[in-house]
Every structure is written in structure tokens, then in C-alpha cells.
Amino acid sequence: MQRVTCNGLAVLLLAACGDPATFVPADPTLVATVAVPANYGLHDTYVRDGLAFLSAWNTGVIILDVGHGVAGGSPEAPVEVTRFVLDDAGRTVQGAVHNTWWFHNPTTGEQRYLFIGQEGPGTLGESSSGDLYVYDVSTLTAPQFVGAYALPGAGAHNVWMDEAAETLFAAYYNGGVIALDVSGTLPADLSTRELDRIQPGGDGNTHVWGVMQGPDGRVWATDMVSGFWRLSFEGSAFAVTGGGNNASERFSSDLWVHGTTGYSGTWGFRSEPGDAVLIWDLAGPTRIRTMLVDSVTTISDVEVSTDGRLLLLTTENGPHEGFVLYDLANDPRAPQFLLRQGVESGLHTGTLVEREGRTYVFGAKNPGFAPPALMIWDVTASRP
Amino acid sequence: MVGLALLAAHPASAQSSLHLTGTASGTRASTAPGGGPVTQVRLEQVMARATATSGNGVWRVWASGNLEGLTMPNGALSLGAFGEGFVDRRHPHTYVHELGGSVVVPVGGARASLSAGRGFVAFGTDDPMHQPPLAYPINHHWSQILERLVVIGGVAVGPVLMEGTLFNGDEPEYPSQWPSINRLGDSWAARLSVVPATALEVQVSYATVRSPEHRGGAGPDATKWSVSLSRMAAVRTHAEWALTDEAGRRFTSLLVMGEWAVGPHRPYVRLERTDRPEEERTFDQFRSVRPHLDDHVIGITRWSIVTAGYGLRLRAGRMIVEPITEGAVARVTETTGGLFDPALFYGRTTMVSLTVAVRLHWGMAGTMGRYGIRDATVPEVHHH
Numbered sequence: 207m208q209r210v211t212c213n214g215l216a217v218l219l220l221a222a223c224g225d226p227a228t229f230v231p232a233d234p235t236l237v238a239t240v241a242v243p244a245n246y247g248l249h250d251t252y253v254r255d256g257l258a259f260l261s262a263w264n265t266g267v268i269i270l271d272v273g274h275g276v277a278g279g280s281p282e283a284p285v286e287v288t289r290f291v292l293d294d295a296g297r298t299v300q301g302a303v304h305n306t307w308w309f310h311n312p313t314t315g316e317q318r319y320l321f322i323g324q325e326g327p328g329t330l331g332e333s334s335s336g337d338l339y340v341y342d343v344s345t346l347t348a349p350q351f352v353g354a355y356a357l358p359g360a361g362a363h364n365v366w367m368d369e370a371a372e373t374l375f376a377a378y379y380n381g382g383v384i385a386l387d388v389s390g391t392l393p394a395d396l397s398t399r400e401l402d403r404i405q406p407g408g409d410g411n412t413h414v415w416g417v418m419q420g421p422d423g424r425v426w427a428t429d430m431v432s433g434f435w436r437l438s439f440e441g442s443a444f445a446v447t448g449g450g451n452n453a454s455e456r457f458s459s460d461l462w463v464h465g466t467t468g469y470s471g472t473w474g475f476r477s478e479p480g481d482a483v484l485i486w487d488l489a490g491p492t493r494i495r496t497m498l499v500d501s502v503t504t505i506s507d508v509e510v511s512t513d514g515r516l517l518l519l520t521t522e523n524g525p526h527e528g529f530v531l532y533d534l535a536n537d538p539r540a541p542q543f544l545l546r547q548g549v550e551s552g553l554h555t556g557t558l559v560e561r562e563g564r565t566y567v568f569g570a571k572n573p574g575f576a577p578p579a580l581m582i583w584d585v586t587a588s589r590p
Numbered sequence: 591m592v593g594l595a596l597l598a599a600h601p602a603s604a605q606s607s608l609h610l611t612g613t614a615s616g617t618r619a620s621t622a623p624g625g626g627p628v629t630q631v632r633l634e635q636v637m638a639r640a641t642a643t644s645g646n647g648v649w650r651v652w653a654s655g656n657l658e659g660l661t662m663p664n665g666a667l668s669l670g671a672f673g674e675g676f677v678d679r680r681h682p683h684t685y686v687h688e689l690g691g692s693v694v695v696p697v698g699g700a701r702a703s704l705s706a707g708r709g710f711v712a713f714g715t716d717d718p719m720h721q722p723p724l725a726y727p728i729n730h731h732w733s734q735i736l737e738r739l740v741v742i743g744g745v746a747v748g749p750v751l752m753e754g755t756l757f758n759g760d761e762p763e764y765p766s767q768w769p770s771i772n773r774l775g776d777s778w779a780a781r782l783s784v785v786p787a788t789a790l791e792v793q794v795s796y797a798t799v800r801s802p803e804h805r806g807g808a809g810p811d812a813t814k815w816s817v818s819l820s821r822m823a824a825v826r827t828h829a830e831w832a833l834t835d836e837a838g839r840r841f842t843s844l845l846v847m848g849e850w851a852v853g854p855h856r857p858y859v860r861l862e863r864t865d866r867p868e869e870e871r872t873f874d875q876f877r878s879v880r881p882h883l884d885d886h887v888i889g890i891t892r893w894s895i896v897t898a899g900y901g902l903r904l905r906a907g908r909m910i911v912e913p914i915t916e917g918a919v920a921r922v923t924e925t926t927g928g929l930f931d932p933a934l935f936y937g938r939t940t941m942v943s944l945t946v947a948v949r950l951h952w953g954m955a956g957t958m959g960r961y962g963i964r965d966a967t968v969p970e971v972h973h974h
Contacts, residue, residue, distance in 0.1 A: 246804070247881075301808075329928040330886050331930075332927040410927065474870050475871060503872065523879065
């Protein structure tokens with residue numbers, strides 16, 4: 207069906223536009239399940255250009271062709287390209303592959319470097335461990351270790367990249383947020399590429415889960431302890447420009463920003479459980495809504511589709527663990543519930559993938575009675 | 591099986607014993623996750639233990655079954671308790687608690703033994719069921735290692751006993767689970783005991799345990815120490831210290847207790863200070879996430895708890911019926927600066943509980959966890 211762009215004049219086309227009052231989303235179709243060794247399991251999936259990079263903890267990184275063509279895979283039939291463990295001998299943390307980012311360098315045109323975050327042992331709110339690695343994946347079937355970055359006393363978590371500026375932003379839990387210059391040929395010791403770092407909430411009030419750059423260049427961060435922050439990164443220096451200490455009833459988790467609206471998840475138990483998505487007006491940032499998600503205690507991943515019309519949440523620890531989709535088309539600050547997909551033991555992370563006119567959810571299923579796995583759903587018919 | 595066959599070869603001289611026990615209890619605690627007070631009635635410590643010994647004392651087989659998986663599948667309310675995914679409730683034990691055999695032979699002026707089967711590692715102190723209070727101490731997982739596949743060698747020279755154990759590191763995940771046989775030998779322990787006088791024992795133990803909380807082996811390893819001094823008499827006294835290092839975190843426990851047995855009367859008291867890891871909890875706040883997804887904790891709490899009670903043992907032939915009244919007062923503090931705030935989570939940091947119970951015993955069958963030379967040398971523990 208041809209998609210119809212909705213606007214204020216399209217009253218007669220409401221049904222086709224997906225009027226939330228009339229649209230009935232189809233159930234997601236599970237199109238593929240790729241088992242991952244229960245070596246803790248699968249923490250994150252990064253999908254780009256038809257390749258899925260699975261962060262499979264001590265199993266390392268698994269690269270799947272889900273439409274790239276290198277191995278003839280598709281979302282319905284992923285084909286493994288390769289897998290590798292980190293070259294981590296002698297380092298503080300072994301294994302514990304948590305997340306990746308495949309760098310497409312617009313300056314050089316290279317798609318050479320894969321950044322890999324480790325999540326080692328820690329005490330949330332106080333300490334963390336784990337380094338950032340970079341591998342050369344020019345030859346997809348034979349990734350080569352390039353180098354690593356270590357921040358003593360802190361460990362990596364989620365990353366974001368300003369590819370045009372060749373700058374990597376990494377959430378580093380109690381270490382705050384760091385920025386690395388990733389231009390040119392990278393050295394073995396990436397500490398020489400550190401541009402700046404910042405603890406938004408200050409020492410003792412910082413445990414940054416995620417970082418993301420908005421379309422206007424501003425950098426946003428969620429801190430488990432101190433909430434939702436706005437940072438600037440100008441002249442290779444961070445500064446806090448807004449937010450913070452604004453979500454004290456819940457621990458914060460992942461974030462996403464789109465347009466003028468931000469979304470942050472919540473985690474575990476504080477005075478309130480992690481059953482809410484906090485919706486922010488980025489002009490402040492000011493919290494404009496606390497949207498509850500029934501019967502879960504962690505919203506582990508938050509993502510808005512590229513077109514800004516769909517909000518994906520992955521959920522854990524409760525009867526409704528799995529993922530939830532919301533329609534943002536009418537008002538991005540008032541998400542309309544579309545559907546909930548239950549997954550036994552929950553999804554740790556998920557990502558929306560658009561490919562050949564179809565929309566997929568790639569979800570990292572936690573270990574439980576069934577083994578951990580990458581699960582892929584086709585949600586094309588689930589969205590207005 | 592081998593042991594039973596050997597015993598069958600000497601039927602005339604073999605000796606056997608049987609012990610049946612169970613406790614009906616009701617506990618009211620001032621504080622619990624999600625608020626309090628809370629009351630729980632349950633059947634706990636429902637067990638049968640049988641032993642058979644060859645006439646010449648060379649062979650002994652032992653077996654004990656535990657029905658807590660049926661009678662208290664959601665655990666037993668207990669201040670500060672933790673382990674195997676349960677928090678603030680003690681977990682049920684496995685149905686097959688012990689099953690194995692030992693052979694004891696003289697070697698010159700010494701005695702040596704070899705024991706094998708499922709049961710207790712020769713590490714630390716006796717099972718808490720043999721302690722005076724009904725409630726388990728918080729340090730159960732620091733001071734004992736149990737329900738493993740074990741191969742234990744022992745040598746006794748005069749009052750000195752040396753035991754070494756090879757075992758599987760993985761702890762049970764649910765009551766019907768068997769140890770992972772392919773992990774047998776990935777962990778080891780050694781215990782040196784001295785019995786300088788009748789009814790007195792000093793022991794020092796060390797263990798290295800491979801990935802105890804992740805059956806697949808992805809979890810961090812633990813190293814453990816235990817030191818204790820016990821006197822078994824009408825006035826029974828016991829003091830112990832335990833330490834566990836795991837993933838860069840240190841947990842210590844200090845416990846002293848005493849019991850005064852006067853005729854049928856049995857007043858007792860236990861003082862304990864034990865560190866406990868705080869982990870992400872599930873929707874059921876008495877449970878923490880299992881299997882683990884990473885190596886984080888959200889804090890370490892220190893529990894200082896006084897438990898005092900009184901039991902009245904009424905004998906009728908081989909049956910003992912014992913009404914028990916037991917109270918506990920606990921105070922908890924967070925020691926690391928992690929996310930977990932006990933005042934926020936529990937609503938208070940001092941909590942109390944009161945338990946009334948009736949315990950039944952029928953017969954006797956030795957002390958759980960004592961195999962080979964230890965069974966033959968260390969002073970017997972009375973039923974409690």
C-alpha cells in the first residue's frame with residue numbers, strides 16, 4: 207500500500223493515514239531467530255548497510271549478513287559472516303562485549319573501523335570497568351585488532367559518533383562522557399586521541415548510561431543517577447548547558463532525541479520502578495510527560511525511527527517484558543500505543559531497521575528458559 | 591551405588607540410620623521489598639537423611655532429600671537473606687541435597703578417606719540447619735559451598751585433619767537441577783581442622799570457585815576464606831569469619847553465637863555482621879535477575895543482625911517436638927556508594943522479625959556435610 211503523508215487536510219484519508227483511533231496494528235511477524243551462546247548472551251545489535259553486528263559478551267562480536275550481500279543473507283535469513291573474540295590478553299577486563307559502532311568516515315569514504323565497547327564488572331552508581339576497542343573490518347571475514355582506549359577507574363557503555371566531525375562520544379558510567387578524535391589512521395593507544403571528558407553531575411553524582419548527538423549538534427546524555435543532560439562540544443571541549451538532576455524518582459537508562467523532543471528510559475527500583483519513559487522538550491530540557499509502561503521494571507533501550515513516526519522501547523523484568531511500539535505521527539510528545547510484543551525473559555536492547563520498504567525490529571533476547579538470541583520481527587504492518 | 595553394593599555384601603554387620611525433620615513456621619517482618627509489614631507461613635527445612643555404614647566402619651553412604659522446592663518454592667522470609675536469585679527470602683534447596691559415599695582406611699598411624707557424590711564441599715562451617723537459630727544466617731553463601739559434585743580426599747593425623755575437594759563451581763539455579771558434570775574439577779577447596787580436645791574444633795578453609803553464579807561459566811570467579819572456632823557442649827559456642835572476593839568486590843562476615851541447653855530448654859542468640867551484594871531485582875522484588883546479564887551489582891550492603899530465640903525440646907521416643915520462638919533485629923547500611931539505597935528501598939534501615947514455629951525430628955543420621963574422616967573425627971552436632 208502506498209504510504210500517504212498525513213496533514214491537517216487529510217481528514218478523509220484518516221484511515222489510510224493510520225488514525226490512532228481506527229488503525230489496528232497487525233501483530234509483529236517473527237521472521238528469524240539466531241541463537242547466541244549463553245555466554246551471558248547478546249547485549250546489543252548494531253545494524254547498518256545490511257550487516258548486523260552482535261555484541262555477544264564473551265563470545266565476542268558476531269557479524270551477520272542481513273541484506274548486505276556479502277554472504278547472501280536477509281532479515282528473514284541472516285547468514286553469519288564471521289565472529290571474533292577481543293584481543294584482550296593482559297587487559298583489565300576480558301570478553302564482556304557490550305556494543306559496537308561501525309564507522310563510515312565521510313572524509314575518507316572508508317568503512318574501516320568497528321568500535322567495540324566492553325562492559326566489565328562494576329557497582330552501578332559508583333564504579334565501572336571495560337575498555338573501548340577498535341578493529342579494522344575492511345575485510346569483513348578477517349577483522350584485525352587496531353587499538354584500544356582505557357579510562358582508569360571507569361568503563362565504557364553506549365557510544366555515539368559524529369561521523370562528519372570524526373568524533374566518537376562514549377558514555378563511561380562514573381567516568382562521564384568522553385570524546386575521541388577518530389580521524390585518519392588510528393593508533394594502538396587511543397588515549398592519545400582523547401579530546402575531552404566531562405562528568406555532567408560531578409563526582410559522586412555521575413553514572414552515564416547513554417550519549418547521543420541531536421541533529422542540531424548538541425550532545426545529550428542520560429545519567430542513571432542525575433537524569434537527562436544537555437552538553438555542548440565546541441572547540442574540542444565539553445560543557446554542561448542544561449538539564450540534570452531532573453529525574454530523581456527513577457534511575458535513568460537509555461535515550462533518544464528526535465527533532466525537538468527527547469525520550470529517556472528508566473531502570474530498576476529507586477523510589478519508583480523503572481516503568482516509565484520520560485519525554486523531554488529539548489528547549490529546556492524540560493520534562494513534559496512521564497509515560498508509564500505497565501508491568502515492567504526496566505526500559506532498557508529507546509529508539510525513534512528515522513522518520514520520527516515510531517517509538518521503540520525494549521522492556522525487561524516483568525510480565526510485559528519484550529518490546530513496545532508507539533505511534534509518534536500525530537504528536538511526538540504524546541506517543542500513541544500501538545502494540546506490545548512479549549518475549550520470555552525480555553529484550554535487553556532493540557533497534558529499528560528499514561530495508562526495502564519494510565520495517566524490522568532486531569531484538570537482543572535475554573537468556574532464560576530459552577537461550578539468548580537475536581530475534582527479528584517484521585513490523586511493517588504494525589505501524590500506521 | 592558402589593557403596594550400597596559393598597554394604598550389601600556385609601548385610602549382617604551394616605548399620606543404618608535415618609533422620610526425618612520439618613518445621614512449620616510463621617514469620618512476620620516489619621519490612622520487606624515493596625513495603626511492609628509482611629507475614630509468611632510455610633513449611634521449611636523439610637528433609638530426610640539416611641546413612642549406612644559397613645560393620646568395619648570402612649564404607650559409608652549418605653543421602654539426604656530436601657522438599658523445600660515443594661513446600662516453599664518462593665523462599666522463606668528472612669531478614670537479609672540472599673543467594674541463588676533470592677533476596678530477603680532464603681532460597682529453597684535442591685531435592686537431592688546429598689548423595690554419595692565415603693571410604694575411610696588406616697594409613698600407618700593416620701587415617702585417610704575418599705568421598706564422592708553430591709553434597710557439601712569441605713569448606714567452611716556446618717550447614718546452618720545445625721545452628722541454634724531457625725533462620726539461616728545471611729552468610730550462608732560465604733561460609734558454605736553445597737549441593738555440588740564433590741570428590742574429597744582427607745587425611746587425619748591425631749587431632750589434625752586436612753581435606754581437599756574438587757568440585758563444580760556452579761551453584762544450583764532451581765531445586766530439581768543437577769550440578770553441571772562437565773564442570774567437575776573446575777573449582778577446588780582445602781580445609782585444615784584441628785580438634786584439640788573433645789567437643790572443640792578450629793578450622794581454616796580456602797576455596798577458589800569458578801563462575802559460581804553462571805552455570806555456563808561466563809561469570810566471575812570467587813576466592814573464599816573461612817575461619818571458625820566451635821565448642822560443642824551444653825553451653826555451645828561458635829565464632830566464625832568469612833571472606834569472599836569476587837570481581838574486585840570483597841564481602842566479609844563475622845558471626846558469633848551461643849546456645850545453652852538445660853534439660854528441654856534451649857535459649858540461644860546469634861550476632862552477625864555480613865556484607866551482601868545488591869543486584870538488579872525483578873518484578874518480584876524478592877528475586878534478582880537470573881541468569882546474569884552482566885557483572886554489575888548496584889551496591890553492597892552491610893547487615894548487622896541479632897537473632898535470639900528459645901526452643902523447648904519435648905521428646906517422645908525417637909521423636910522430638912520443639913516449639914520455637916525467635917526474633918531478629920537487623921540494621922542495614924550501604925557501603926560502596928552504589929545505586930542501592932536501603933532507606934529508599936525498604937523505607938527504613940532498621941527492621942525486625944518474629945517467628946513462631948514447631949520443629950519435628952525423628953531419628954538421627956549424623957551431621958550434613960561431614961564425610962570421611964571429618965565424619966569420624968569432629969564432634970557431632972546436636973539436632974536443632
